[in-house]
Amino acid sequence: MTDSPSENTPEGFAADFAAEIGAERWTADNDTVHVYVTRDKWVAAATAARDEAGLGFFSFLSAVDWAKEVAVGEPADDVDNLVERYEVLCRLSSATEASAIILATSLDKDDAWLDSLTSVYAGAAWHERETAEMFGIEFRGHPNLIHLYLPDSFEGHPLRKSFALGAREVKPWPGTVDVEELPSTTNVEAAALSGDDTAQSAPEGEGS
Amino acid sequence: MTQLDGRGIVEVSDGGVSVELKGETMTLNIGPQHPSTHGVLRLVAEVDGERIAKLEPAIGYMHRGKEKLAEVRTYAQITALINRIDWVSGFANEVAFIRAVEQLMGVEPAPRAQMIRLILTELTRISNHLVFASSYPLELGAFTPLMWAFREREHIMDVIESATGGRFHPNFNRVGGVKPAAGGGKTQKKVSLDLPAGFYAAVENAMDRAELACDELDDLVTGNEMIQMRAKGVGIISYDDVIAYGISGPNARASGVPTDLRKLETGLLPYEGIDFDVITRENGDAFDRYLVRILEIRESIKIVRQAIGSVPDGPLQAKVPRVLKVPPGSIYVRAENPKGEMGYYIVSQGGRIPYRVKIRSASFSNISILSKVAVGQLIPDLVATMGSLDFVLGDVDR
Numbered sequence: 001m002t003d004s005p006s007e008n009t010p011e012g013f014a015a016d017f018a019a020e021i022g023a024e025r026w027t028a029d030n031d032t033v034h035v036y037v038t039r040d041k042w043v044a045a046a047t048a049a050r051d052e053a054g055l056g057f058f059s060f061l062s063a064v065d066w067a068k069e070v071a072v073g074e075p076a077d078d079v080d081n082l083v084e085r086y087e088v089l090c091r092l093s094s095a096t097e098a099s100a101i102i103l104a105t106s107l108d109k110d111d112a113w114l115d116s117l118t119s120v121y122a123g124a125a126w127h128e129r130e131t132a133e134m135f136g137i138e139f140r141g142h143p144n145l146i147h148l149y150l151p152d153s154f155e156g157h158p159l160r161k162s163f164a165l166g167a168r169e170v171k172p173w174p175g176t177v178d179v180e181e182l183p184s185t186t187n188v189e190a191a192a193l194s195g196d197d198t199a200q201s202a203p204e205g206e207g208s
Numbered sequence: 209m210t211q212l213d214g215r216g217i218v219e220v221s222d223g224g225v226s227v228e229l230k231g232e233t234m235t236l237n238i239g240p241q242h243p244s245t246h247g248v249l250r251l252v253a254e255v256d257g258e259r260i261a262k263l264e265p266a267i268g269y270m271h272r273g274k275e276k277l278a279e280v281r282t283y284a285q286i287t288a289l290i291n292r293i294d295w296v297s298g299f300a301n302e303v304a305f306i307r308a309v310e311q312l313m314g315v316e317p318a319p320r321a322q323m324i325r326l327i328l329t330e331l332t333r334i335s336n337h338l339v340f341a342s343s344y345p346l347e348l349g350a351f352t353p354l355m356w357a358f359r360e361r362e363h364i365m366d367v368i369e370s371a372t373g374g375r376f377h378p379n380f381n382r383v384g385g386v387k388p389a390a391g392g393g394k395t396q397k398k399v400s401l402d403l404p405a406g407f408y409a410a411v412e413n414a415m416d417r418a419e420l421a422c423d424e425l426d427d428l429v430t431g432n433e434m435i436q437m438r439a440k441g442v443g444i445i446s447y448d449d450v451i452a453y454g455i456s457g458p459n460a461r462a463s464g465v466p467t468d469l470r471k472l473e474t475g476l477l478p479y480e481g482i483d484f485d486v487i488t489r490e491n492g493d494a495f496d497r498y499l500v501r502i503l504e505i506r507e508s509i510k511i512v513r514q515a516i517g518s519v520p521d522g523p524l525q526a527k528v529p530r531v532l533k534v535p536p537g538s539i540y541v542r543a544e545n546p547k548g549e550m551g552y553y554i555v556s557q558g559g560r561i562p563y564r565v566k567i568r569s570a571s572f573s574n575i576s577i578l579s580k581v582a583v584g585q586l587i588p589d590l591v592a593t594m595g596s597l598d599f600v601l602g603d604v605d606r
Binding site: 034059075102123148149 | 452465472536551559560
């Protein structure tokens with residue numbers, strides 16, 4: 001594992017591994033190594049991570065929905081230049097050392113499928129089932145790609161950004177609406193009662 | 209006739225059961241409401257006589273959609289959400305998340321707060337393992353250990369409550385430090401700005417009691433012939449399966465994998481100066497998983513005793529902006545939760561709320577091995593195996 005000195009840093013490790021598997025690019029910001037591969041290299045890259053780089057420990061597999069429009073939460077940073085896609089992430093690490101990578105690939109939203117990793121990592125089975133139901137991504141070659149959490153009859157894919165969150169539909173967020181004013185003690189009345197004429201509308205809280 | 213469809217839903221036809229089942233396997237539903245399933249877990253077992261031919265866990269009864277909920281909350285609000293993932297070790301859930309946010313923001317947490325986080329994490333670990341050490345014998349038919357271990361655990365819960373204000377859900381971590389402790393102030397208006405008076409003495413006392421509890425449990429459970437007969441050689445998980453399934457924590461260490469994120473993730477909490485051993489066992493059976501946890505309680509007691517002597521003076525909070533805005537970027541930070549690797553993958557887009565939070569919980573991966581390890585077991589052995597994995601359904605379903 002530590003033949004070359006460059007492997008001692010996350011950057012060096014990422015560069016070596018990315019060169020070995022022919023990755024598109026890699027990043028190592030925040031000590032978190034991302035190695036980006038194309039869809040056709042997904043299984044081969046994961047296999048190489050296990051067999052060549054000693055990253056046999058299956059940590060997790062999930063996805064991020066990069067969307068221009070979001071039904072909940074805040075939109076992405078640079079919406080104009082955003083490429084709409086699903087980014088599938090799979091973290092593989094060493095069980096006994098700190099080295100790890102997050103393998104990433106981008107899927108077109110109209111063509112969201114990926115080869116299953118279940119033949120390489122047995123632990124991928126549940127993670128892929130979860131990602132499939134939450135994002136609507138098909139994992140080809142998965143032995144049992146049925147719902148994991150959601151009922152069979154559930155429609156939609158909850159972690160997609162287009163999926164609205166019911167609680168936020170009925171109650172807007174964020175803002176002072178979370179704390180409703182008591183009917184009898186508006187700020188004006190409170191100020192009058194206390195004789196304090198500097199009282200203003202409640203300052204916006206940190207979170208709510 | 210009963211049969212499994214793909215999801216493990218059982219369809220019962222109108223036919224006479226006794227006639228049609230002759231010579232066939234039978235589908236047996238264990239749970240979702242069953243004392244041995246630690247919540248609402250359903251195991252759909254295909255049994256061939258007394259032996260399990262096939263097992264499919266059906267989960268999701270406790271699914272609360274925390275990853276979606278996190279997308280509409282500020283970073284400060286999310287800690288309240290995530291200490292409900294694994295409610296037996298609430299405090300430990302918070303640490304990796306808050307460290308991830310701190311690292312994204314480039315905030316260096318207050319050293320005093322870091323050591324307090326370490327102490328509370330280890331107290332939580334002892335508490336978690338005591339719950340395991342009490343509930344596991346219960347599943348094997350022993351009732352007394354439950355009472356004894358819970359009695360001692362209560363002292364630890366009192367200590368956690370005195371510092372954080374919460375027994376199960378501390379919500380104690382803030383970006384840059386910990387919240388000024390509850391209680392200890394002279395009047396209602398004044399809040400104490402530090403740990404409550406007598407905190408260290410209470411911790412010492414709780415540690416002495418916990419050590420006593422370990423001795424008692426060793427006498428009562430560890431050396432108990434019936435417990436050993438039920439748990440030894442049962443539910444063996446191989447080294448390779450631990451790696452491939454992503455099993456972590458005490459379950460991995462019982463199979464001989466020397467993994468401990470307290471040693472690996474050195475930047476997380478100040479464990480470097482503290483002397484403790486990573487407990488591993490070789491057999492990977494249910495009894496080793498029990499034993500690893502009992503021995504880990506003793507290690508955690510060692511850690512806490514060293515840590516309370518080396519809490520630095522200073523503020524509980526580093527300086528942070530009043531409104532937390534996290535620079536764009538993504539990060540994965542993991543910590544050694546009492547149940548294993550608890551990690552958060554956070555994608556920030558520069559705002560007050562995250563764009564995406566992926567929660568990697570230990571129990572989810574840990575119990576995914578059940579369908580493999582259960583094949584060929586007797587049903588009582590399945591209960592012995594399942595209990596030894598120490599999972600909580602909130603940690604499985606999130």
